[in-house]
Amino acid sequence: MHPKDTLSNVLYIDLTRKTYWVENRKDLFEEYIGGAGVAINLLREECPRGTDPLGPDNPIVFAVGPFTGLYPIASKTVAMFKSPLTGNLGESHAGGRSAIAIRMAGYGAIVIKGASEKPVYIAIHGDKIFFRDASALWGIKSSLTVGRIIRERELGAGIRTIMRIGRAGEKLVRYACVVTETYRHFGRLGLGAVFGSKKLKALVVSGRRTIPVSDKKGYREVYKELFDAMVKSPAMRKYHDLGTAANVLPLNELGALPVKNLQASKFEKAKEISGENLAEKYLGRRLACAHCPVACIHLAALREPYEDEPYFYKTTFISYDYELIYSLGSMLGVENAEDLLKILDEVEVLGLDGISSGVALAWATEAFERGLIGEEETLGLKLRWGNVETYIKALRYIVAQPNEFYRVLARGVDYASRIYGGEEFALAFGGNEMAGYHTGPTGYFGFLAGSRHSHLDMGGYSIDQKVLGKEFTIEELVDRALKEEEWRQILSSLVVCFFARGIYKPEMVAKAFKPLGWKLNVKDLEEKGKIIHRLKYEFKYREGFSLDKLKIPKRIFEVPTPHGILKEETIKEMIEIFKKKLST
Amino acid sequence: MASKNKRLDIVDVDRCVGCLSCMFACARRFGEGGYDRSAIAIRSAAGVERGFVVIVCRACKDPPCAKVCPVGALSLRKGGGVYLNPAKCIGCGFCREACPIGAVMWDDELNKPIICTQCGYCVNYCPHGVIELVEVE
Numbered sequence: 171m172h173p174k175d176t177l178s179n180v181l182y183i184d185l186t187r188k189t190y191w192v193e194n195r196k197d198l199f200e201e202y203i204g205g206a207g208v209a210i211n212l213l214r215e216e217c218p219r220g221t222d223p224l225g226p227d228n229p230i231v232f233a234v235g236p237f238t239g240l241y242p243i244a245s246k247t248v249a250m251f252k253s254p255l256t257g258n259l260g261e262s263h264a265g266g267r268s269a270i271a272i273r274m275a276g277y278g279a280i281v282i283k284g285a286s287e288k289p290v291y292i293a294i295h296g297d298k299i300f301f302r303d304a305s306a307l308w309g310i311k312s313s314l315t316v317g318r319i320i321r322e323r324e325l326g327a328g329i330r331t332i333m334r335i336g337r338a339g340e341k342l343v344r345y346a347c348v349v350t351e352t353y354r355h356f357g358r359l360g361l362g363a364v365f366g367s368k369k370l371k372a373l374v375v376s377g378r379r380t381i382p383v384s385d386k387k388g389y390r391e392v393y394k395e396l397f398d399a400m401v402k403s404p405a406m407r408k409y410h411d412l413g414t415a416a417n418v419l420p421l422n423e424l425g426a427l428p429v430k431n432l433q434a435s436k437f438e439k440a441k442e443i444s445g446e447n448l449a450e451k452y453l454g455r456r457l458a459c460a461h462c463p464v465a466c467i468h469l470a471a472l473r474e475p476y477e478d479e480p481y482f483y484k485t486t487f488i489s490y491d492y493e494l495i496y497s498l499g500s501m502l503g504v505e506n507a508e509d510l511l512k513i514l515d516e517v518e519v520l521g522l523d524g525i526s527s528g529v530a531l532a533w534a535t536e537a538f539e540r541g542l543i544g545e546e547e548t549l550g551l552k553l554r555w556g557n558v559e560t561y562i563k564a565l566r567y568i569v570a571q572p573n574e575f576y577r578v579l580a581r582g583v584d585y586a587s588r589i590y591g592g593e594e595f596a597l598a599f600g601g602n603e604m605a606g607y608h609t610g611p612t613g614y615f616g617f618l619a620g621s622r623h624s625h626l627d628m629g630g631y632s633i634d635q636k637v638l639g640k641e642f643t644i645e646e647l648v649d650r651a652l653k654e655e656e657w658r659q660i661l662s663s664l665v666v667c668f669f670a671r672g673i674y675k676p677e678m679v680a681k682a683f684k685p686l687g688w689k690l691n692v693k694d695l696e697e698k699g700k701i702i703h704r705l706k707y708e709f710k711y712r713e714g715f716s717l718d719k720l721k722i723p724k725r726i727f728e729v730p731t732p733h734g735i736l737k738e739e740t741i742k743e744m745i746e747i748f749k750k751k752l753s754t
Numbered sequence: 755m756a757s758k759n760k761r762l763d764i765v766d767v768d769r770c771v772g773c774l775s776c777m778f779a780c781a782r783r784f785g786e787g788g789y790d791r792s793a794i795a796i797r798s799a800a801g802v803e804r805g806f807v808v809i810v811c812r813a814c815k816d817p818p819c820a821k822v823c824p825v826g827a828l829s830l831r832k833g834g835g836v837y838l839n840p841a842k843c844i845g846c847g848f849c850r851e852a853c854p855i856g857a858v859m860w861d862d863e864l865n866k867p868i869i870c871t872q873c874g875y876c877v878n879y880c881p882h883g884v885i886e887l888v889e890v891e
Contacts, residue, residue: 239778239787239788240787240788242775242778270774273788274788274789274790317801318801321801327797327798328795328796328797328798329789329797351802352801352802352803353802353803378788378789378790378862379788379790380781380786380787380788380790380791381786381787381788382786382787383785383786383787386784386785386786387785389782389785389787390782390785393782397775397879401881454803455803455805456771457771457772457802458771458772458773458774459773460772460773460774461773461774461775461778462773463773463775463879463881463882464773465771465773465882467771469803487803
């Protein structure tokens, strides 16, 4: 690390005492790089064993890495906390301007501890930190409005991040998200509820800074190589043209797109909600995260007439991505793009995680169909596939929690199905609602054994697709998945976006470190990846996770995947192999 | 590539995706990361859904910044805009106030203006065709 780099400064904020301090944690950054590597260490230090995820002792850690502010597409921030959804390791990544803003404010990580009695938001402008009264912002209907208000009041136009929660976070919905720059999210595992439990409405960060490097010429050369690769690569082109929504049709074609709570894996209306259709009919603007030339963020412009006045319209910009098209589209049997966009917008307004919300509604719809719950529970809502108007009302109830049923549903489908039944079709793994990949054994193995029960841990869905039609053993799949997750610890310590994983290969990462004054070779990196992964697993075990107690909803064995009907024994065998590999 | 008869032009601001690659490029001319000394700035036009604003020197033929400099530190550039002579500059900040588009940035460390030299390095790093280097008539 360059001696003048401010990366190793960690800003600690205590919300209980309304105080802050900065510590130089060179020890952590030199050993664990940044991002996920540093965050898991800070979490271990700050989060006592058995902490209530919604209690004041649960810390929120944000971390960026050595490539942030220096190389393109190192644009993500890692958040770590104990998850109120799973009761275990919480880790969520987001882009927007969050990473650049934290780095430019002069920090490599921010730790937020304690809880405020009254609603506050925190403004970090370089080395100046302000606790601002947020009483007037608490309860505002839309997370978008909160952003607008703070934008007017704070410094740093163009270079700041405004992370905030919606009402879902205030009401402690266990899968509430934190919205940043209006269209990006720390979506998964309930960071929004942790904010809410601390009465923390928002976090604004801005700053300006120069980051010194050790070899200026070498730095410029490596930068150019990375930038050119990014702009020219076909994978990046795909994310720019259609965005992640490009995956809808291919996954549907494969028979891997979960439909109506995974009662099917092909959707007859897939074309309607595809990236192609959305781009042709609705795409209004593309956006990029700060320092990413790709610009994968797609905003649809939805023009709706007011019914009470002729020729009077409103136009709403709504971001869409593959995961949400699955969870709030095919999974709910939503058959047209306009309905899909309306429900996406509501999720944004409320500040919910889109994946968990969709899976929760899908479980509820099936439970309603089967008579496990009735109108007494749903407060008169007749949940039916594709009925978006009803779904929007249900989402509002999940946030407002006017009765026991919605209070339960606000805790996720794993919990809800324990109370109301239907566990065999409650599509959560490790307590986390599943992402949209009914691709085969590795996808599900990844949901179960991945350190945050996310499709992005091991990228199992991608491995499933790559081995289709080829010879392979179960052990090879586990090997590949584990190796992938270990390497991704390095990517999420740098912190680079996983979309660029094809460019940031081990050799390239080692090369990019050189001009910055770090001495790390490929072998060092791979070892560190393994160590960081094991640290995360240690935390999981400490908080009660066990590979012997995994719950697998039967539904996934009933519907064909591209690899045919899956067998429970296969998945269990994979877990057994994985257990052995972890202990070596 | 940098020629005295060229200047930066914003060809289509609506193509801007807000990636800030131009800002980082400007800082990288000096072999630095970050964007503290960048002569170009991007911000949203009242929320990212409304698009972006690109703020950079447009190389005026008759630049107001030069007119208000009390020490003659800003000299006229052939293709428009100005050059800064840092040895003369006293950091009064008049130039920054005089520029109606806010394109005179400030180096807080040196307490001197940051003036775009129309070198076009940023253009190489705008993959979306927002900025170009154009010949001046």
